Amino acid sequence: MKLFKMKTQLIAFAALSMSMFSLAHDLVPGKNAEHPIVIRHATLHTVSQGTLVNYDLLIKDGKIAEIADTITTDSKVREIDATGQHVYPGLIGLSSTLGLVEISAVRATRDQSEVGSMTPEVKAHIAFNADSELIPTVRSNGITHIEAAPTGGGLIGQSSVMHLDGWHWEDALVESSVGMHLRWPSTGINKSFWETRTPEKQREDNEKAFDSLHDTFEQIQSYVKARKNNKEQAVDVRWEAMRPVFEQKIPLFVHANDYRQIAQAIQFRDKFSLKIIIVGVYDAMKASKLIKDNNVPIVYSHTWGQPGRSDEAIDVAYNTPAFLENNNIPYALAIEGSWNIRDLPFAVGHTISYGVSKETALRSVTLEPAKLLGVDDVMGSLEKGKQANIVISKGDLFDHLTHKVTYMFIEGKEIDLNNRHKKLYEKYSNR
């Protein structure tokens, strides 16, 4: 058994060294394991059943087959000794453009934002580049899945759940069109220096934008009715894409930060009978009662946020997650972006530093996001029967000082943790 462990490590090391010599090609996606894998003596951060110390976890057929303090197996099992190591469900990055944009300053590599302010018909996974150089740098920090979501203003388009290891987008696609994204029109008066409009003009524009959105939704509502009751009704691809939203089959992810936006979005939800999830939610503390009373799921994305108003306290954004936890408001945590979402584990650590319990903090990037995306039946926690989306770290995943990802599995397939950065590092270490 000890021998086997050494061998495994040797093999892993060899694989790492091999890839150094690969000609900067993308890494080979993981393969189905030949044998079941057992992770032994680990600290399991299960999310759903608390933290289990010195436990074993068995991966079989891409799923978590068993979790127990000791798992007995036959000989055809790959053993991983994870003594002192931490095992987490793979982290899920919400509202990300990873795979949709390679280099944001190079127009040719931007596929995250379609022209126009009403483009509900576009689907993120269509443009997802599974070979993006960014992806391996993100997953090697413990992120196994993302919600690929388009960006822009207005009614933006549809997002899909992708895992971060695949030959192409179809291969990487876990669940298509899990949500529709809408950026809520601005409600406040911008007094920053860039804003050239007067407060009146801004107020007027805000009203107009709201009215226009309202008109659009009424139009969509009547379209949806017409489609339901009238077979002759011609198809409008834009509004057709909104049918699942109006039929409450998928949620509307509303990007809103200001209290007034949040309040308006909730009114909208009630008026049009929608399922909404609010993303951003800078003013979550101010709107906590609204959020709680209306049971609105939220995705908080201001972990390191600056105070949004000039007289707000230095750590108002930092303190928000703990405030939510203390008020029994569930939330998911996100970094909206592409390459930078690799900081997600450290965002979790930051919320812990500002008072969130370790359990809630982990949950905010695993089971909560899985729930919002409608995939919590298959991922988001270490549970028997769920997909084996697993991250192993030598130490606490959420602090730079201890974070050291040693293994990653997506649906039971071991993931190559190498990436462009490590390769270049190796190359120039040899100069």
Added chain:
Amino acid sequence: MKTFTQSVVTAAITLLSCSWAFADQTGHVYGIHDRSSKKIAFTNAVVHVEPGKTINNATLIIENGRISSVERKGSIPKSARVIDLNGHSVYPGFIDPYSHYIFGKSESTFTFGEPPKYEGDRTGGKAWNEAIHAEIDWVNEFSPNKDEALNYINNGFTTVQTAKLDGIFQGQSVTVSLADDSPSQLIYNANSRHFGSFNKGSSKQSYPSSLMGSIALIRQTLSDAKWYKEAKGKTDHLITGQLVEYNAALEELNELSSVGLIFNSEDHLSTLRADKLFKKYDLDITYIADGHEYTRIKDIKSTNSTFIHPADFPAKPNVNSFEDQLDVSLAELRHWERAPSNPAVLAKNKVPFAFTQYGLKDNKEFWKNIRLAVQHGLSEKDALAALTTVPAKLSGIANQSGKLTPGMIADFVITDGNIFADGKIKSVYLQGKEHSITPISVTDFSGTYTLNINSKKLNLELKQDNQKVSGSVKMGDEQSDIKVTYQKDDTLRFTVDLSKFDLNGVYRFSNQFKSNALTGFYLTPESSKISFTSIANNTVTDESKSKDDSANGSEKPEYISQLTTPNRAFGFDRLPKQQDVHFKNATVWTSEKAGILENTDILISNGEIEDIGKNLSTPSGYQVIDATGKHITAGIIDEHSHIAISKGVNEGSDAITSEVNIGDVVNPNDISIYRALAGGTTTAQLLHGSANPIGGQAQVIKLRWGSNAEQMKFKAAPGSIKFALGENVKQSNWGDEFTIRYPQTRMGVETIVRDAFLRAKEYKASWEKYDDLSRSEQRLTAPPRKNYRLEILNQILENKRFVHSHSYVASEILSLMKIAEDFGFRIQTFTHILEGYKVAKEMAEHGATASTFADWWAYKFEVYDAIPGNTCLMMKNGVNVSVNSDSNDLIRRLNTEAAKSINYCNMKPEDAIKMITINPAIQLKVDKYTGSIKADKHADLVLWSGNPLSNYSKVEQTWIDGKKYFDREEDAQVRQSLAKEKNQLIQKILSNGKSSESHKDSNNKDSHSLALTNIYIAKTEPAWHCEDNFDFWAWQSSHNKQHNHQRAGE
């Protein structure tokens, strides 16, 4: 058609000048000469001769448009027309020293996305830069405009100093009377002050595009003017290499020293910047106030300048609801409360100032606001001085205007009471001619009169408010209101229905008021005409006039708001004091060879670290801070920051702009300073952006929150400068319009930098050559023109200023090092340097240091090879490495940025901490003073709750120079008091009636926060980034343009 209109106007003017005293002196008189009496005696008036000198019951005599005498009960010349001013006051005519009467303001035609314009259009003797038009004498463009003049006259102004408000040097203004006459009669001072601003106005030339660019342009231009004076006319051009050009603008600028300059810096911080700039030239500068002077009054006073104060105060912020309140900051609320005290604060601090109508959106607000200022403690004497003697001096007419003494021009204002309380302007005399606003009537009809009609005794009660008579007839409880049908001077006619009193119908009265009695007749309903006389008794006191005038100034306004520096949330009410402290039993990260010391004490005294060691005893008088379980590091240093910068971080309008200086535009009010302190940062290098190969000079500051810009500067830090390479400087991502400026390739970047250094050497040689000339030769030879741009480059060549170059890819890093080596200097620091790991050996050999992002990449093509192991690889090769923020966010958590290198490339913790302390200190050449915990260094320290590199640790205290600038516990308390203060201010607004916004809205007018001038909007500076290259002035004018559109729509 046009000709017709003109001739009508001319005819009207001619007509007027014929009927009045002042005929065109040098022209022909057509028709009969006017020789009517030009003597007027004003009697029984309260004459405010000058501020602080009032004559009651005075007789004021004017003759031929001048004052001939003013005396208490003075005798009246027989030939004079007499005007009885009983109950009236007379003030000297008001003078607005900063107007754009006739000439207007600049209208920018700028639209975003326009191609840049690098060169100006030169005609005649114009300056190279289109924002400089000092050669214009506005007197030559002057002709009066009756309608525009009324905007001033209606508020009591008789004189203005005016020019077109456009550009940096706007030309020489002219002081004119607002009377309506031939221009030559109206010009009081043809050689008034020059006007200027930092704003390039309607100039479409790209340079300058930032405040620091404008400052540099002014500095160079004033120097050029001096040079021009010396060089022009010299016959030998050996050194200049070409003939000295004709330059009318420079020629005119040389008169600044005699006439002075009125400068609109647009905000009080920029006033201090301008003061520093102009001080060197010993010029008499007057500044336009922005209303915030009270927040930094000491610094303002130290300018020893006169100010011109717009009579403009912020309207009530809209706090009508929770939703509205979200947009209103504490700073706005505070300023709303205290802004009206600004004039009083200036006066109290003996800063001379004049009032102006400039900036007022609605001129009707003028007197309302002056009175508000008086209610907030401004004495009436100072207020009057600000309207008369001070502006008279500023406009160069103190010898003829501003007072009502004999010999002065007969420009004065007649009011029906104290103008600083509720007196209304009745009449304005301009050059002895009356402009009547409401007729001066001394007839006071108010009182109770007895009427006997059909043997019924009725009481007629008359009231008079603002001239107008109203009243009623009363008997017992019954009353019937009169209807005044005619009223002029002492004549009053009215009708009244007396049926209520059993008097069958409407009676019509025709009366005159004579000797305290109404005399006249009435017509009964049957049209019988019956005479009557009734003496007024029980004179009804006119409430509006009975107010105690003196009550205004004496009633001290009470303020709820704190006054802090800076005056915003988290500003300091007093500056931190230097303390002697004993930190006990900490884990000390020394950033020295000693590494990390456990259970260690630190003593600080006199702003310096005194001792480090175990179990030190506490010297007497030292405060003890128990740091058991805590960690202490040196203060964090950020090599690359753009916080605390005002109005533009890039002067990106030229490839080389070494003449601009971030040190000129440090913004001590930026809240990012406080927020960075909360992350443990104590020192930052404020860099120019990366829009051009040779950018501007940098400024190292210590984050001394609460002090002013100068006090923030790290004085011991040597000069540094920003260079930049790659995509930004070749304008790769600027859009399709930006493809004409050299350079557009890395090849061009290399050559233009070389060219610049060659020019610098050449420049230095020309001065050496000139200095070698004999005195007699020098007398004939035009000297070289001082060139700030090249002088700064020479400082680099002389190793007096050090280069921090924005750079990414290996090729450009090598090229720049080669240039430096060829010119005999070294690149001090490559900043960003994301491919430094590829050329680390070469960098080490060159002696360059590196300051990089911890893990940024992929946002543009040149950072596609960036790796988070960059730090380790460079360090391994012997390069001094730091991580920087380039962000007002990351500057709050550079500790975890440094920790990323532990994660990504296994850096040792003691090396990681060095990347944000001693290493950047070395890069900024301040390692002698700060950057590590070592005896005799500055006490710049951070107390951490735990391991400073851990995600789970927080800054508890931040110390600079032995003064505590941040304390997490105190911060928590401050929040509470700020919240309380904000609520109280909101209550004050709400209990003061409706927020004015809703009032304005009902009038379909602009909202509160823009109701007045935009100088009062609490505009926050953006979070500047390296790449924020845009034209600040164009932005601002497009902003103002929008205002004007709004205004036109009203």
